[in-house]
Amino acid sequence: MKPDPRLRTSMALVLLACLPGLLTLLWQQGWGLLCNLLLCASAALLCETLILKLRGEPVSLALTDGSALVTAVLLTAALPTLAPWWLPMIAAGTAIGIGKQAFGGVGRNLFNPAMLGYAFVLLSFPSQMNHWPGQPAGLFETLQQVFGGAEHIDAWAQPTLLDGLRHNRSLTVDELFATHPGFGNIGGRGAEWANLAFLLGGLFLLQRKVFSWHAPAGLLAGLSLFSLLAWNGSGSDSNGSPLLHLFSGSTMLAAFFIATEPVSGPRSDWAKLVFGFAVGLLIYLIRTWGSYPDGTAFAILLMNLAVPSLERLALRRQQAAR
Structure with a gap:
């Protein structure tokens, strides 16, 4: 059994498109x-290799189709x-073992594997998942933190823009931008450049027709619309402007690299548009009133469950149009 060359090409393009974002995050x-x-x-590769070996399937599939690397x-x-070394390994193992291979492997997963792995460690290890550095650490210091050679420093639990906005009680948005370490120019400090x-990278994938525009456009439209409707200016009770939400958190990563996952997402264009729009709405609701500062993983996983219903509605819509 050989990997689908179209899948391998698509995964290679996705990895290439992720490069600008990864380099920006590395710099930050x-x-x-x-x-x-x-x-x-x-x-991810080890887990996929072991499961394929247990099934008696060619192990080379884990190394050549690129899907496990995209998840990673x-x-x-x-x-x-600066999470401990075991946390990313648990996240990747869960993503591949439960999110992908438990459903039969490539092309059969019900949920987005990366988001399932992320949600699992977020719910299981909330303390470690909230440990963000205020500034880049050196190589030796990083290795000490990641592999347990040093105690974690509380000051490295850097508050993000979305955390600051959620817990703000007295400052205006303009004052937050001027004084809060998580705020940059139009969105989260650093997050605006990563977005x-x-x-x-997402526009590159659109140009190469790796996916259609419907899911990204729906997500960005849903997030923009509801943040605009709920925006009450720059007062201390403001939930943030549409521009702030678009360039904070994982918005663009979610729109172009997560909501476009072809297996766990819808296949018809109308359903993709509705799927993306609902994900954008859920992200905004979780960011604003939920218990987590960014809601991408939960929004995607919830809408993965709604995909069969969206596809049925899309089919009825097509039949009614005839």
């Missing part, structure tokens, strides 16, 4: 990103860079 977060990448990739890269972009980089 330091060597921990490379540690996460190596750990996630190793765990998406997890790398989402996980804290621009992933937007660039």
Whole structure:
């Protein structure tokens, strides 16, 4: 059994498109990103290899189709860079073992594997998942933190823009931008540049027709619309402007690299548009009133469950149009 050459080409293009975003994150977060990448990739490939071997399927599939590496890269972009070494390995192992291979492997997964792995470690290890560095650490310091050679420093639990906005009670948004360490120019400090980089990669994939525009456009439209409707200016009770939400958190990564996952997402264009729009709405609701500062993983997983219903509605819509 040989891997589908179209799948291999698509995965290679996705990995290439992730490069600007990963380099931006590396510049912002330091060597921990490379540690996460190596750990996630190793765990993902090892888990996939072992499961394929147990099934009696060719092990070369784990090394040639590229899907496990894409899952590892998406997890790398989402996980804290100074998390202990076992956390990215558990996330990647869960993503591949439960999110992908438990359903039969490539092309059969019900949920987005990367988001399932991320949600699992977020719910299981909330303390470690909230440990973000305030500034890039050196290589030796990073290795000490990741592999347990040093105690974690509480000051490295850096508050993000979305955390600051959620817990703000007295400052206006303008004052937050001027004083809060998580705020940059239009969105999250650093996150705005990472979002621009992933937007660039996503536009490249659109140009290469790796996926259609419907899911990304739906997500960005849903997030923009509801943040606009609920925006009450720059007062202390503001939930943030549409521009702030578009360039904070994992918005562009979610729009172009996660919501477009072809297996767990819809196949018809109308359903993709509705899927993306609902994901954007859920992200906004979780960011604003939920218990987590960014809601990408939960929004995607919830809408994965709704895909069969969306496809049935899309089919009825097509039949009614005839």
